[in-house]
Amino acid sequence: MRRVIFVAVMVIGVISSATAQNRDAYVVRVKDGVITTSENGLEYDTQIIEAPDLEEIVSHLPVVVTLVDGREGHIEISYPKVEAEYLRCKVYDNGKSLIIGRNGDVEQPKRSYISEHTPVRVTLSVTTLRSIANMGDMSLNIEHDSFDKWLNIVNSSTLFINASSISAEDKIELVNHGTMTCHVDNWRTENLMLTNAGYLFVEGTTTAKYIEQNSIGIDSTNLEVDCSKLEVISTGSGVIEYRGTADEVNITSMGQATIRTSELNGQM
Amino acid sequence: MKRLLIICSLLIAGVTSSHAQEHIDALLTRDIEGNRHGMTLRSAVKRDPETGEIIKRVYELSAIDHKSLAKEFIEAFKRDRESADVWDESENGSIYNVTAVWQNPKRVYSLAVGGSMVTVYAQTIYREEKQSK
Numbered sequence: 001m002r003r004v005i006f007v008a009v010m011v012i013g014v015i016s017s018a019t020a021q022n023r024d025a026y027v028v029r030v031k032d033g034v035i036t037t038s039e040n041g042l043e044y045d046t047q048i049i050e051a052p053d054l055e056e057i058v059s060h061l062p063v064v065v066t067l068v069d070g071r072e073g074h075i076e077i078s079y080p081k082v083e084a085e086y087l088r089c090k091v092y093d094n095g096k097s098l099i100i101g102r103n104g105d106v107e108q109p110k111r112s113y114i115s116e117h118t119p120v121r122v123t124l125s126v127t128t129l130r131s132i133a134n135m136g137d138m139s140l141n142i143e144h145d146s147f148d149k150w151l152n153i154v155n156s157s158t159l160f161i162n163a164s165s166i167s168a169e170d171k172i173e174l175v176n177h178g179t180m181t182c183h184v185d186n187w188r189t190e191n192l193m194l195t196n197a198g199y200l201f202v203e204g205t206t207t208a209k210y211i212e213q214n215s216i217g218i219d220s221t222n223l224e225v226d227c228s229k230l231e232v233i234s235t236g237s238g239v240i241e242y243r244g245t246a247d248e249v250n251i252t253s254m255g256q257a258t259i260r261t262s263e264l265n266g267q268m
Numbered sequence: 269m270k271r272l273l274i275i276c277s278l279l280i281a282g283v284t285s286s287h288a289q290e291h292i293d294a295l296l297t298r299d300i301e302g303n304r305h306g307m308t309l310r311s312a313v314k315r316d317p318e319t320g321e322i323i324k325r326v327y328e329l330s331a332i333d334h335k336s337l338a339k340e341f342i343e344a345f346k347r348d349r350e351s352a353d354v355w356d357e358s359e360n361g362s363i364y365n366v367t368a369v370w371q372n373p374k375r376v377y378s379l380a381v382g383g384s385m386v387t388v389y390a391q392t393i394y395r396e397e398k399q400s401k
């Protein structure tokens with residue numbers, strides 16, 4: 001009996017402490033248009049920006065960017081409150097460019113609270129985006145696939161892209177100097193250009209009629225195509241594999257890459 | 269019985285012709301798909317966009333400091349020589365050249381070896397391209 005009472009008391013204690021933690025985890029305050037939430041002890045400020053003409057995102061910090069369906073130009077940026085004065089998350093160039101970085105006007109703290117575990121979070125709903133430049137650690141989640149006719153993604157650090165599809169009518173261009181991992185099922189565009197000097201992982205299918213891949217880095221490419229022209233120039237390494245059909249294929253390899261095109265247009 | 273013999277001979281001829289360049293092709297496939305240091309590989313394929321039919325396929329491999337590879341290709345060319353419709357072989361100083369042609373589809377394969385340098389060029393023409401007016 002004593003044991004039962006002891007266990008019951010322990011269970012009630014654990015439940016009440018968890019409830020208290022949960023209550024603490026989502027405290028929301030609003031002051032001067034900035035929403036403050038508390039998440040496991042670390043307070044997050046959320047800034048809301050309206051930029052219906054946004055074309056570019058430039059990030060120098062660990063950031064999670066999520067594209068969602070919503071009111072055009074609505075952007076929410078969340079960051080640890082303790083970092084607020086050290087950050088610069090603003091829209092420049094007449095509302096065309098969102099820059100996420102450090103505030104160069106103030107001395108930076110010795111300890112940074114922004115990391116891949118506690119990143120800056122950007123949630124936006126825009127259809128005019130045409131350029132993403134990452135110089136920090138970025139995780140790009142595309143829940144609502146809506147870009148301009150031309151999309152250019154440049155990475156010189158670590159970038160993860162998660163999307164069921166990426167659509168840009170005329171061109172999708174990936175330029176990588178760091179580590180870029182793209183878990184994208186479908187690349188919907190007319191021209192697909194891949195330039196790699198780091199490590200690039202690309203898979204899925206593409207509707208592109210013209211595909212160009214230039215690499216001096218390490219590639220892990222596995223794409224299913226149905227295109228007019230495919231051109232690969234590699235002096236790098238890794239595995240580049242194309243399947244499907246292509247009217248014109250030009251492959252030049254001067255490095256150590258394994259380029260598999262045997263499933264393209266049948267065997268030799 | 270006669271019919272059976274005809275079918276058998278046709279089958280044998282078919283198999284022989286489809287493997288006319290099997291040794292060279294095997295080497296090319298190996299080196300194209302598993303690239304090695306010091307090699308330059310080029311491949312091009314042209315297809316008829318209307319029918320999806322392949323018109324032409326070209327492979328070019330060049331390598332420096334690959335004496336063993338040069339030997340392997342010389343050996344492969346010699347083994348496939350018997351099935352070739354045209355065979356042209358020449359040795360000019362230290363440079364050894366071979367051009368071999370097979371018909372149906374037309375395949376023009378050439379090999380140039382000079383010291384440790386080797387160049388292989390393999391072109392398969394499935395049909396002549398229509399001249400654009």
